[in-house]
Amino acid sequence: MINFLFLSTLLTYSLNGDASLQIQADYVLVNKSARTLLLLKDNQIIKSYLISLGKNPVGAKTQRGDKKTPEGIYNIDFKNRKSKFHLSLHINYPNKFDKQRSFKDSLDPGGSIYIHGLPNKKLNAGLLIGSDWTNGCIAVSNKEIRDIARYVPDGTPIEITP
Numbered sequence: 001m002i003n004f005l006f007l008s009t010l011l012t013y014s015l016n017g018d019a020s021l022q023i024q025a026d027y028v029l030v031n032k033s034a035r036t037l038l039l040l041k042d043n044q045i046i047k048s049y050l051i052s053l054g055k056n057p058v059g060a061k062t063q064r065g066d067k068k069t070p071e072g073i074y075n076i077d078f079k080n081r082k083s084k085f086h087l088s089l090h091i092n093y094p095n096k097f098d099k100q101r102s103f104k105d106s107l108d109p110g111g112s113i114y115i116h117g118l119p120n121k122k123l124n125a126g127l128l129i130g131s132d133w134t135n136g137c138i139a140v141s142n143k144e145i146r147d148i149a150r151y152v153p154d155g156t157p158i159e160i161t162p
Contacts, residue, residue, distance in 0.1 A: 047151060
């Protein structure tokens, strides 16, 4: 009961914006087929979001320009506040496995994969929500990317599943 009260207190403070008491995710799980991104802490879901993917969402990314979202285990390694999108969190794709697979087939695996908000200069950006429109990134609304950035510290593992 004490742990529940403590957790409730932390959630109350974090919902009121006290960043020092904000619960931090220790794992991000993306399910491409369900179009969901889950933030987890100690294997418990703390937040969930609907997402948009690359324009060619089925299958793992194998080369630059294929418009696929990668599949595998990576890390969120930095936040990019000067992005051409509202805000973005960099995913350290390609990993060792991705590089080996692509290089074996003489392909460039690409890079620059992010979780991001909507484009800064798109007038009808709201029309993008609910469709797959990125070049391989994971997209959410601007409000949601700000929320995710508060919960996800640099270094957090992210698993992207089919």
